[in-house]
Amino acid sequence: MRPWNTFIEGDNLDVLRGLAEAGETFDLVYIDPPYNTGSAFSYSDDLRGADGRRKGRHEAWVAMMRPRLEAARAVMAPGSALYVSIDDNEVAYLRLLLDEVYGEANFLAQVVVNLNAKGRQLGKGFATSHEYLLVYALDARTCVLDASSPDLVDEADFRLVAEDGRRYRRLPLRNTNKKFNPVTAPTLHYPLWGDPVSGRVDVAPFEGAVEIKPVFGDGSPAVWRWSAPLVAARTEDLVCRQLLGRLGERIDVFQRDWLDVTGGEGTPRRKKLRTIWTAAEVGSTDTAVAELKSLVGHVFESPKPTGLLRRVLGTMPADARVLDFFAGSGTTGHAVALQNLADGGRRTCLSVNHAEPTRVGSNAERAGLATVAEITRARLRAVAETVGGGLEERDAAAR
Structure with a gap:
């Protein structure tokens, strides 16, 4: 070696x-x-130039x-x-x-x-x-x-613990930047379905689910950060919750952002x-x-x-x-x-x-x-x- x-x-x-x-x-x-x-x-x-002059x-x-x-x-x-x-x-x-x-x-x-x-x-x-x-x-x-x-990763940011022991934090699936909206990103404005009791989220209706559309805090239409195919592939990384916002109660979708990005295989975030x-x-x-x-x-x-x-x-x-x-x-x-x-x-x-x-x-x-x-x-x-x-x-x- x-x-x-x-x-x-x-x-x-x-x-x-x-x-x-x-x-x-x-x-x-x-x-x-x-x-x-x-x-x-x-x-x-x-350090002299072609003319013999010493360079500055x-x-x-x-x-x-x-x-x-x-x-x-x-x-x-x-x-x-x-x-x-x-x-x-x-x-x-x-x-x-x-x-x-x-x-x-x-x-x-x-x-x-x-x-x-x-x-x-x-x-x-x-x-x-x-x-x-x-x-x-x-x-x-x-x-x-x-x-x-x-x-640079602060483990204290990942306070929540999943059923399998993995730590995570919740990030809004809704894009919080108003530059991204149904006009500028129309393919990311679509409904999801979720059950705030179980937390389950899917791209299609299921028993006990309600329709959830992305909206800003003022009620204006927003868009998701993920495409529908990505949501369908990673539903286990999503959860919905009932919140009390400026306009009253609403249901929103969150990404479970894992501390261990490999799902328990030890690769650091x-x-x-x-x-x-x-x-x-x-x-x-x-x-x-x-x-x-x-x-x-x-x-x-x-x-x-x-x-x-x-x-x-x-x-x-x-x-x-x-x-x-x-x-x-x-x-x-x-x-x-x-x-x-x-x-x-x-x-x-x-x-x-x-x-x-x-x-x-x-x-x-x-x-x-x-x-x-x-x-x-x-x-x-x-x-x-x-x-x-x-x-x-x-x-x-x-x-």
Whole structure:
């Protein structure tokens, strides 16, 4: 069985091109590229234009990113997706660049990620508390990304218990949006039959049943959310009850919305992800520092929390081949191991980082970690020892 984690030290552009030549493909690409804070980049790209003029700040950053994103696209498998972390300095330029490389039609989301709940208090202006995740598909028509999560489901919402022990909540079968009515959706305006004593609902009359038509609270005609064939196929998921409304007593039909969507087979219910992810949900920079410190020490200034990456991983299949070619402190590989351990998945992660020197006088240098690649390697080795899944270290030339 392949190890969960693999690490390659080398320039990510060279590595990506080598992976393409070798025919390797990946289902999920996540990167946290260098944010353009005005400092020089640690990559050896030529940052001068055709006229010899040195590129401007944004132009130079885009020039560094473009070939890497193009090379990443070449190793993405059918159905795959790309997530890119970025901040305000380059989010506008990155969005345009990704539209060029991946196509505007393949844009999926721009997620706001709250990694610093208190906000940055240094400097002038606003206390920035967020970054972004830009999400693109290789092909949105075939992408397998599932933008939902079981973690957002509140079991307390499902207070009712059926005869077989399953928990559920009641949702109106009537469409409560007045934009949908017998004029705009005529096929969904039809009578049902129900017995408020037994709760039974059907599309045809039966003994003890009364006719039930969808109406709004003011008595105006409404429509159902389900078609008649769907009602006929799922009558066990419906119940009718007598209610006291604004105009007096009436009988209405409700869907029994199950907590366990498989009917007792154990598959967790999922809820659509919002485009704002809070630190309470995915972790913060502080929790990320603590995670890294527990493994190899406080040797990286702004790592990403594993909770953020685990949410990203949760949108893709449990056997996804993951690539992170700006691996930084190794959060993605750590998250893959944690998620595999949690759900029995078979994900693999290839992390790529180059030998960028650590800052003179930094915690990393004092800990004997001369390059950022050594931080990545140290963390992934510690993950293999403490979480499991193994680690393969490959030579950049051999891919």
